[in-house]
Amino acid sequence: MLLQGGAERLLAMAQPRQPAPLPQRLDRRRIYVLPTPFGLFVGALLAAMLLGALNYNNNPALLLALLLAGAAIASTLSAHLALSGLTLESLSAEPVPAGQPLRLRLTLSQRGHRSRPGLRVDHQACRGWVHVPAEGRVEAELHLPTEHRGWLDLQRIRVSTTQPLGLVRAWGWFWPEHPLLVYPQPELHGPGLPERGSDPLHSRLDPAGEELHQLRAYRSGDARRSIAWKHSARRDTLLVREYEKPVGIEVVLDWSDLPGLETERRIARLARWVDLAEQQGRRYSLRLPGQPPLGPALGPAHHHACLRALALLPHG
Amino acid sequence: MAEPTALLDAQARRWTLASAGLALLPLLLQLPTQLATVIAASALLTAVVSRRGLLPAPVRLLLVLAMLALIYLQLGARPGRDTGCALLAAMLAIKTSELRSLRDARSLLGFSLFAPFAAFLLDQGPLTTALGALAAVCALLALQRLAQAEGQASPAPVRQQMQGVGRLVLLGLPLALATFWLFPRLSEPLWGLPERAVGKPGLSDTLEPGQWLDLMADDAPAFRVQFQGPAPTAVQRYWRGPVMSRFDGRRWEIDRSRERAALPAVQPRPVQWRYTLDYEPTERRQLVALDLPNAAPPGTHLTADHSLLSDLPLASLSRWTLQSSPPMVYAAELSEPQRRQALQLPEGFNPRTQALARQWRGEVGNDDAALVERTLAWIRAEFTYSIDAPLPGRDTADDFLFKQKVGFCEHYSSAFVILMRNAGIPARVVTGFAGGIRNPIGDYWVVRRMDAHAWAEVWLPQRGWVRVDPTAAVAPERILDTLDDQLGAQGAAGDGGWSQTGQALDWLRRGWNDLVLSYDAKRQRTLLRPFGVDALDSGQLVAVLVLLVGGALGLMAWLLARGERERDPLLRAWHQLGRRYARLGLAREPYEPAQAWAERVHAQRPDPGLLALSARFVAARYAGARHDPASLRGDLRRHRPTSGAPS
Numbered sequence: 001m002l003l004q005g006g007a008e009r010l011l012a013m014a015q016p017r018q019p020a021p022l023p024q025r026l027d028r029r030r031i032y033v034l035p036t037p038f039g040l041f042v043g044a045l046l047a048a049m050l051l052g053a054l055n056y057n058n059n060p061a062l063l064l065a066l067l068l069a070g071a072a073i074a075s076t077l078s079a080h081l082a083l084s085g086l087t088l089e090s091l092s093a094e095p096v097p098a099g100q101p102l103r104l105r106l107t108l109s110q111r112g113h114r115s116r117p118g119l120r121v122d123h124q125a126c127r128g129w130v131h132v133p134a135e136g137r138v139e140a141e142l143h144l145p146t147e148h149r150g151w152l153d154l155q156r157i158r159v160s161t162t163q164p165l166g167l168v169r170a171w172g173w174f175w176p177e178h179p180l181l182v183y184p185q186p187e188l189h190g191p192g193l194p195e196r197g198s199d200p201l202h203s204r205l206d207p208a209g210e211e212l213h214q215l216r217a218y219r220s221g222d223a224r225r226s227i228a229w230k231h232s233a234r235r236d237t238l239l240v241r242e243y244e245k246p247v248g249i250e251v252v253l254d255w256s257d258l259p260g261l262e263t264e265r266r267i268a269r270l271a272r273w274v275d276l277a278e279q280q281g282r283r284y285s286l287r288l289p290g291q292p293p294l295g296p297a298l299g300p301a302h303h304h305a306c307l308r309a310l311a312l313l314p315h316g
Numbered sequence: 317m318a319e320p321t322a323l324l325d326a327q328a329r330r331w332t333l334a335s336a337g338l339a340l341l342p343l344l345l346q347l348p349t350q351l352a353t354v355i356a357a358s359a360l361l362t363a364v365v366s367r368r369g370l371l372p373a374p375v376r377l378l379l380v381l382a383m384l385a386l387i388y389l390q391l392g393a394r395p396g397r398d399t400g401c402a403l404l405a406a407m408l409a410i411k412t413s414e415l416r417s418l419r420d421a422r423s424l425l426g427f428s429l430f431a432p433f434a435a436f437l438l439d440q441g442p443l444t445t446a447l448g449a450l451a452a453v454c455a456l457l458a459l460q461r462l463a464q465a466e467g468q469a470s471p472a473p474v475r476q477q478m479q480g481v482g483r484l485v486l487l488g489l490p491l492a493l494a495t496f497w498l499f500p501r502l503s504e505p506l507w508g509l510p511e512r513a514v515g516k517p518g519l520s521d522t523l524e525p526g527q528w529l530d531l532m533a534d535d536a537p538a539f540r541v542q543f544q545g546p547a548p549t550a551v552q553r554y555w556r557g558p559v560m561s562r563f564d565g566r567r568w569e570i571d572r573s574r575e576r577a578a579l580p581a582v583q584p585r586p587v588q589w590r591y592t593l594d595y596e597p598t599e600r601r602q603l604v605a606l607d608l609p610n611a612a613p614p615g616t617h618l619t620a621d622h623s624l625l626s627d628l629p630l631a632s633l634s635r636w637t638l639q640s641s642p643p644m645v646y647a648a649e650l651s652e653p654q655r656r657q658a659l660q661l662p663e664g665f666n667p668r669t670q671a672l673a674r675q676w677r678g679e680v681g682n683d684d685a686a687l688v689e690r691t692l693a694w695i696r697a698e699f700t701y702s703i704d705a706p707l708p709g710r711d712t713a714d715d716f717l718f719k720q721k722v723g724f725c726e727h728y729s730s731a732f733v734i735l736m737r738n739a740g741i742p743a744r745v746v747t748g749f750a751g752g753i754r755n756p757i758g759d760y761w762v763v764r765r766m767d768a769h770a771w772a773e774v775w776l777p778q779r780g781w782v783r784v785d786p787t788a789a790v791a792p793e794r795i796l797d798t799l800d801d802q803l804g805a806q807g808a809a810g811d812g813g814w815s816q817t818g819q820a821l822d823w824l825r826r827g828w829n830d831l832v833l834s835y836d837a838k839r840q841r842t843l844l845r846p847f848g849v850d851a852l853d854s855g856q857l858v859a860v861l862v863l864l865v866g867g868a869l870g871l872m873a874w875l876l877a878r879g880e881r882e883r884d885p886l887l888r889a890w891h892q893l894g895r896r897y898a899r900l901g902l903a904r905e906p907y908e909p910a911q912a913w914a915e916r917v918h919a920q921r922p923d924p925g926l927l928a929l930s931a932r933f934v935a936a937r938y939a940g941a942r943h944d945p946a947s948l949r950g951d952l953r954r955h956r957p958t959s960g961a962p963s
Contacts, residue, residue: 023906038422045426049433054499055506057632059832060445061436066495068429068452070488071481073869077876078484084877087906118467129468164480165456166422166463 019154019177025087026159026172033080039167042072072167079170082116082161088174089137093144095181095307097271101143102152102180108159109137122158149184149267149311183307186272187265193251193276215239250296251277251284253306267310274310278303288313324421328458328465332421333363333412335451335458339428342435342447343405351390351402358383359409366413379410401434421462425455440633440833442825456481487875491868498861500854501837518598518630519557519747523568523770526707528726534765537596538749539604540826542760544590548606550751552642554771554783555604555763557748559621565662566712568730568745570623577620580647580780582608593636594829601626604748606640607783613637621744622646633833646780650742658742658775666713666734673738684741684776691735692789695728701791728786729770742775746783757823886945889952890933897926897957910934923958 014032016024035043046069053062089107096102104123108130110116116132121140130140146152160171215231218238231239253273258266270286277284278298285295286306294306324332340359344352358379365371371379383406391399408431411424432448460481464471472480518538520527539555560568589606603616603624612618613636616626626634650658680686698721705723708715713734716727729745736743750769752761771785841851844860852860894904897917904913914930917923932948 021905021907025906038419038426041423042426045429049430051506052433053436054502056437057501057836058436058440059496059835060440060448061433062499063492063496063832064432064436064448064452066492067449067485067488068456069495070490070492071456071484072488073491074484074487074872074876077487077873081876117469117472118464120467131469161467163460163463163467163469164484165459166466167459 014173016156016173016175019175021177022091023087023089024174024176026083026085026174028080028084031080031083031170031172033076033168033170035168036162036166039072042068042167046072072165075165076168076170078164079161079168082119082163083159083170083172085112086110086116086119086132086159086172088157088176091176091178093180095183095304095311096146097183098146098149098185100146102146102182104142104144104154104180106140106142106157106174107137108132108140111135116161116163118161118163120158120160122160124155144180146182148315149182150315151179151312152182153179181308181311184264184267184271184310186275187268190269190272193273193280193282194253194257195251214242216242251282252287252296253277253284254287255289256287263313267313271307271310274303274306286310323417324415325465327471328418328421328461329367329415331458331461332415332424335454336408336412336424336428338447338454339431339451340405340408342444342451343401343431343438345447346435346438346444347398347402347405348390351386352405354386355383355402355405355409358406359412362410363412363415366415371413376410376413379413380407383407383410397437401438404430404434418462418466422459425458425462429455442828445828453481453485456484487872490871491865494864494868495861497835497840497843498857498864500857500861501835501840503837518600519602519604519768521558521560521570521600521602523560523726523730523745523747524566525712525726525730528724528768528770529703531768532703532724532766536765537762537822537825538765538767539593539595540760540762540829541594541752542592542758544592546587546589547754547761548587548589548642551788552606553750553752554607554769554785555749555752556607556609556622556624556746557604558602559619559623559744559746559773561621561657561660561744563661563734565665565710571621571657574620575625576617579618579620579622581645581649582622582643582647583645584608584610584641585644587641589640591638591640593638594826594834595630595634595636597632597634598630601629603630603636605638607748608640608643608646610639610641633829635834635839643780645778646782647775648778648780650775650780655742655775658744659737659740661734661737666711666738668711668718669713669731669735670738672717673735673740677739684774687739687741688736688774688776688784691732692784692786695732695786696789699723699728699790701787725770725787728790729772732772732784732786736772736774744773746771746773750785755819755823755826757819758826760826762822886933886936886949886952889949890937893929893952893955896955900957902957917957921958925955925958929955 016030046065049061049065050069052058053065087109089109091104091106093102093104106121108119108121110132113134115134119130119132119140121128121130121142123142123144126142126144128140128142130138132138142157144152154176156173156175158171158173160169162169215228216239218227218232218240222240226240226242228239228241251273253270255266255270258269261269274284274286281298283296283298284302284306285293285297286309287293288309291309294309295302337359340356344356347355362371362379384403387399387402387406391402404427408424408428411427414420415424429452432444432451435444435448438444457477460477461471471477558570561571562569588610591606593603593605595603603626605624608622609618609624612624615628616624616636618624676687676690680690700722701724702722703724705716705720705727708720708727712727713731716723716731717735720727733743733745747768747770749763749767750771751767752763754761769787771783771787773781774784775781840857841853844852849856890910897903900921902917902920904910908916910930911934914923914926918927929948929951933952936945936948
């Protein structure tokens with residue numbers, strides 16, 4: 001327990017101690033090197049060999065042990081240099097609904113003219129591997145688990161390597177000041193879009209609709225099952241059925257329409273509706289308490305704005 | 317940590333097995349052939365069989381038991397170094413059966429590094445050393461390959477792998493060498509010396525017919541000598557070893573009572589030979605010196621017969637500085653017990669020799685020297701030299717002198733001494749080496765084990781002990797060159813026998829001996845003698861060691877980091893400038909554009925020079941306006957932060 005506490009205190013002392021803006025560079029004072037368990041084993045082995053060789057004044061054995069020890073020490077420096085100068089240029093992540101893994105992409109670069117294979121990138125329990133080419137940049141990918149909607153604060157990201165011999169592990173930390181957004185998790189099964197205030201006269205073509213709208217000439221790319229074979233047989237050309245679905249042009253997704261549900265379920269339902277409306281290509285607006293209404297609009301930007309607003313609603 | 321238990325890919329597995337096999341090789345070469353063959357076969361078999369999957373535990377247990385039984389049968393239950401080495405080899409052979417994960421591979425590699433180490437305990441020759449070094453490098457290669465597997469990096473091509481390991485070894489080399497020469501050695505071992513010496517049996521304490529046949533067929537070096545000043549001529553190159561004066565009818569033995577007795581008076585000739593002798597390891601304490609050594613070097617003593625004995629067994633290569641002079645008069649007085657010992661003969665042996673001696677004594681009267689001459693003349697006339705002489709029967713001298721008339725040094729010296737004693741002349745057998753080959757490359761002499769020789773000493777009034785070599789009377793060339801030279805000398809002239817390559821190899825071997833094998837606490841203390849420090853104490857030694865190790869580490873870091881240096885000189889100058897401000901707590905943040913930084917600095921401590929410089933730098937670097945990069949670089953280097961008083 002005491003040891004663990006000490007280790008944690010030591011970790012807390014390691015650089016960097018707080019998040020900072022990107023780009024971040026690992027300079028040599030921010031790299032730490034410790035032997036791996038295997039390195040300790042080899043160290044003990046070499047110590048035994050040295051002692052034996054000294055005792056018997058057996059010079060070839062001594063030379064062998066020293067040669068190995070020299071190479072091992074060179075490998076610690078080499079491991080240190082495999083990280084020194086590594087730069088975290090940027091990071092990006094597409095927001096995902098809570099519960100799905102967030103794909104965090106980190107761009108690492110270096111100016112050195114030696115490639116750096118086998119770097120391990122850790123963020124808490126997630127792990128990725130990356131090979132940074134000489135004077136180049138490369139993208140590492142981490143799949144962070146998400147649990148809650150809202151901002152996901154990044155912890156320290158550890159970049160480490162056991163190259164070249166596996167005797168020591170060198171590591172350094174990046175701590176980007178770059179919160180990541182996690183959307184609320186939409187309800188899995190719930191009612192369809194609220195059709196309040198929709199105009200039944202308006203309808204729009206929808207292959208999933210039920211009422212036949214019209215027949216039109218075949219255009220390449222039309223689904224084969226939408227071809228009206230009987231009608232086509234009477235004419236010379238292929239005809240395609242077009243269906244329509246009566247929909248209101250605009251959906252209003254209003255927080256206050258969902259009384260009686262607890263907050264998180266309300267958010268989940270609204271998130272589902274936002275997704276549904278976006279899928280169905282209907283303009284929608286989102287009204288949340290204490291915020292100006294969003295929309296009506298359609299498209300990725302609006303979708304993101306709505307989900308972001310939902311994600312950032314106060315927890316409670 | 318998930319990776320160490322990760323499964324091993326086929327290539328990494330092959331690397332590991334190859335490296336472990338190579339590590340096992342030098343050790344197997346040192347073990348008894350039968351045992352080594354079985355271990356090698358089971359290692360191969362286990363590796364092949366367990367390629368598909370783990371061997372079941374009972375099978376592995378059975379293997380272990382079989383190996384233990386085999387070692388017990390071969391070496392007995394005596395716990396010792398040989399047994400330990402055999403056990404290690406056997407366990408390594410079986411360990412290949414559990415090679416599934418990265419961790420298994422690493423532990424196999426780690427343990428396999430003990431194999432060359434164990435081999436060095438048994439032998440320190442060049443072959444073992446080369447194989448050991450090769451095994452170490454291969455183990456590093458395999459470790460590197462495993463680390464790549466752990467790092468999920470695609471395996472690099474072999475050439476690149478070798479470069480990587482070569483770089484590490486070369487970088488570690490200065491450190492390893494500095495430590496090797498300066499790490500304080502133990503002058504006394506912490507625990508017991510190994511029970512089996514590295515060396516071969518040396519000159520034995522006894523001499524009996526047929527005993528030397530093995531020795532005479534061994535062309536391994538017994539010792540190497542370098543003369544400071546003149547070297548003795550061929551007839552003077554007699555290396556004195558054990559002196560035997562007790563005879564039981566068949567076997568000559570050393571008279572142990574004379575080991576610590578007082579030395580007889582010697583009146584030397586004016587010639588003096590000074591030389592350094594590198595004595596190959598043997599199981600004994602017996603050393604040799606040119607006839608006659610003037611004094612015993614520290615750590616040795618002379619017996620009353622001027623035979624040189626070391627205080628400790630010569631288990632490892634040792635170096636001795638000696639002086640010898642040929643005697644003018646050696647023991648002018650012979651005490652009565654000594655005289656009796658030098659005339660001692662068992663009753664009832666060699667009647668014909670006895671009769672001949674009496675007959676000659678009657679003919680020459682009191683003249684001992686004439687009797688010696690007469691014997692030599694007889695031998696010269698009627699005897700021949702051969703290493704393939706038949707073993708004599710009960711009366712060794714009779715059989716040799718009157719029936720066989722053919723033999724080599726052990727027959728001649730023994731029969732001659734028996735004849736002399738029968739004639740009333742005090743005589744004894746001296747063994748040692750004769751001859752030697754000069755190595756022209758290193759200007760030193762090699763005396764091989766096959767140069768072992770036995771001759772006689774007779775005591776003559778006024779002159780004392782006089783060396784008489786009856787073998788040289790028959791076949792001087794066999795003694796003064798060496799046996800083997802005559803056999804192979806048809807083509808080679810001069811130094812004979814050994815080809816140029818052999819000479820060069822021996823020279824290398826001697827260099828290795830000199831630099832590495834014979835290096836010990838004693839030589840370490842005198843390491844800095846060329847720089848005027850006569851004897852280093854351990855404190856000074858540690859100080860020099862720390863200094864050099866620090867230097868080696870620095871060199872290592874510098875060599876490694878050199879590759880990381882910024883290559884654009886303009887950027888380098890800019891970074892230097894940045895560091896000057898960083899010392900004042902005004903470091904440029906990595907995300908901060910040059911101009912923004914300069915403005916921030918300027919706002920805190922007015923620095924218009926920096927503003928101008930950063931503008932020029934940005935223009936040169938990003939706008940491609942490279943009017944005069946050299947002057948910009950110079951300005952960047954010269955610029956210093958202002959004193960910083962806000963104006």
